[in-house]
Amino acid sequence: MIDTPTIDWAGLSPYLVLVVGIAAIMLAAVFVRGPARNAAGAVLALATLAGAAAAAIVLYTKDETPRGLIADALVRDRLADLTHVILCVTGILVVLTFFRERDSVERRGDSYALVLSAIGGMAFFIAANNLITLFLGLEWFSISLYILCAITVDRSAALESGLKYLIVGSFGSGILLFGSALVFGATGEVSFSAIAEASPSADTALLVTGLAMLIVGLGFKASAAPFHQWTPDVYEGAPSPISALMAAATKVAALVLMLRFLTTAFPEDAELWTITLSVLVCVSLAWGNLGALAQRNVKRILAYSSISHAGFLLMPIAAGNELGGTALLFYLIPYAALSVGAFAIVTLRERELRQPVTLEGMAGLGWERPFHGAAMAVFMLGFIGLPPTGIFIGKFYAFSALYERGWVWLMIIGAVFTAVSIAYYLGIVRAVYSRPSRLALAPAGGSPPRDLALDVAIVAALVVGVGTFFAVDPLVNVIEDAVSSLPYPF
């Protein structure tokens, strides 16, 4: 009789819902033909994501003690539950944005299944409790994203985007895997907490090299500079809703895992990795913000903005204290909402113009479509961190965490680069409210039909982005309960 681990099926329920949903969508795509296939896929995807989120919410409320799943390969705690909810809601917004994407309706079933698969992979990733599940989760969602980037095979830009992401992403994964091997070599352990216990007696050179490579690998996924080179090209070429998925959900996954992994596995080397991360913060802020200034393509601007936000989001992790954990989770929620919202507006404009959206392409949006224009303005002003959006509070929290750590210099760098970021965010706002240029980009084939699903996504993004400014206290209480289980070094 083989000794099998006990499996906590209830704890696995969010993953199970997602996996069943993927299968259901694939089957539906076989049985449903024609235009209904798209609707069937979307409805199933939304239902699945809502179900997974509901399962995570139930787990959050019913059980506050962290516990291992499948022989401690995964961990179920409130942090995982909360992150699952964030990921699933982001997924819902992405599916709504994706609904009327014109290309490749034939493969639509696959697309929804892949979106779910990516979300599922991320959900798995952030619950990883050892180096093996970490790598499995990473590959799970990365491979889904590689395909999604290139899902519109009739567009060469999409193929290019998918290929670039595949090559650079695999490189990142390779480094991460190598790093894992070194850490395993140094400590003889794969489980995060066992690594922490074994690290005082481990070979320092091997361990630190492994840690560095792991940070690099995670930095690739979080698109933190200097590991960001793929970001602008991939975001630009991928279908816009997929860019939204990468900007919002991938960042959530990579950063939450980074917080969990570094605090749990490397408390001994906390001084080292917090300082390393603070360097990444500076480089990301500088590169992202300065790079964005030179761009004309709105998706590239948003890509650089996502790099600079990687910098802001790394700040609270670098602070290494519990306030930092709260700050990270708080910041991620409005950030994810605003990212999806901004890409949704770009999606809409892209469908209208049938060409890549540049700043000139945004001209007149604010007057032709007051609601979408105003929404875009709110998203951009929100990214700057102006009230009344949640990123204002997120930045305030991140700064507070840094202050507790005593790193006022990093706060000042953050402040300076926020000022730089104003130039390009306001550049988009200005473009939205400027008059169309004389080379007016006539909408090809008239205005597109009203896209209710996309509008719902935009409204939801607005509600989350602005709501997090007002409902800070309840949200912080939820987040505090989630992040308090991690062993913070400072």
Place this chain on the structure above:
Amino acid sequence: MLTTWLIFMPMVGALLIWFLPLRSLVQAGGLALLVILAELALWVGAAANFDYGAAGLQYETTSVWFEQLGVSYKVGLYDFSLWLAGLTIGVSVAAIAYGLWVGRERPRAYFGLMLFLAGATIGVFSAQDLLVFYAFFEAMLIPLYVLIGIWGGPNARAATIKFVVYTMVGSLLMLVAIVAFGLQKGTFDLTQIGTSDSLAIFLGFAIAFAIKAPVWPFHGWLPDAYREAPAEVSAMLSGVVSKTAAYGFLFIAISHFPGPTEDMRDVILTLASIGLVYGALLAFRQPDFRGVVSYSSLSQMCLIVIGLFAVNDSGLNGGLLQMVNHGLISAALFLLAGCVERRTATGDMALLGGMAKGRPILATVLIVVGVIALAVPGSSAFAGEFLVLNGVFDRGWGWAVVGAVAIVLAAMYMLRAISAALHEEQGPAVHDRQRDLRPAELGAILPLVAVLLFLSFWPAGITDHSFDNQPADAVSTQFESP
């Protein structure tokens, strides 16, 4: 509760204008005017029921925003902030009425933003929590950016970018200072936070306010923004928004950082004195009417800062009175500049001249405002400047001498501008068929002038009803109880 109403009534009005299907300029602008007049009535009620004998915060509302870091939504009015809120509302009424008369394009966006700006400014004057203060301080920026950028002149784009980047650099440093100050004290509540001796935190606040005011040498954004903005937006910007900076100096920097204020007094007084004279000299050499008003605004803001940083009864009273005076004067002057520009399509003084002939009302109003602006004895500005100089004299007679020189310079630039517009030969841009001030324009500007005249007769209306009559004590106890 009343304070919350004062802050959010204009903002709700703005939302109504944006979301109601208003079809025309008259509907959108009319609704905006109604809202701001209702706001004025509310303020009059607040001022009438205010207990001037009692120290401390009134019309207070507190509710927890997020407990973990000790941040709450706390607003209320002190006697002196009541006057500044009143100034905001008065100038907003004039600006919105003027905007309605001019008939700005895309009225729903325009009037909504004006109301939003008014609400955010009142928020700054009534916030009693550092983060709430900061949120309103930043919230003023958004409508200003759009108002200048879209309805501004040909170079508005560059002007807005400059304006926004300048002010944001300052205010982000202030955010760092706020975080540091609040976490150090464990609360962001200004009535409980007490004082600090940290020079770095003080500078974080002081630089932000010095940029917003502006104080020399942080005024780089000022000439462009004031010139390119629509006249009534310039009136708001120079009349009201700049006062939030002076208020910030008084309410946060000076009262909560007595030590650093003492240490940095000579530096700040020096910078402000330079700005006072520099602004006046540049105003004297400006080729256009708005240039004169813009640089005179720089000069006057520096004078207010000098008064505040004297930190004695006379200086503080003078600084406050001068805030109100200058708010009314510069708003009236910018609106008059707008009236002139609408008739002649230029503010270039080389092309103006002789406008007094056949336009008695314009001439009278402009001269009255101009004469008050140059602080002729008996005017409210004279009272304010006298108090400022009297206050700063105690800190060293040299500062008072510089101030007195600047007042002479003020007479020079103001009279030059008035005579270049009204008198001398008829300029090429001036024609006989250009009409005198219309009743609507008069309706917007005259109330401001009336208040100025009223304050000229009774400056004690403000000085005797502020700071519980003991300015220095009030500041040293953070306005709670002397």
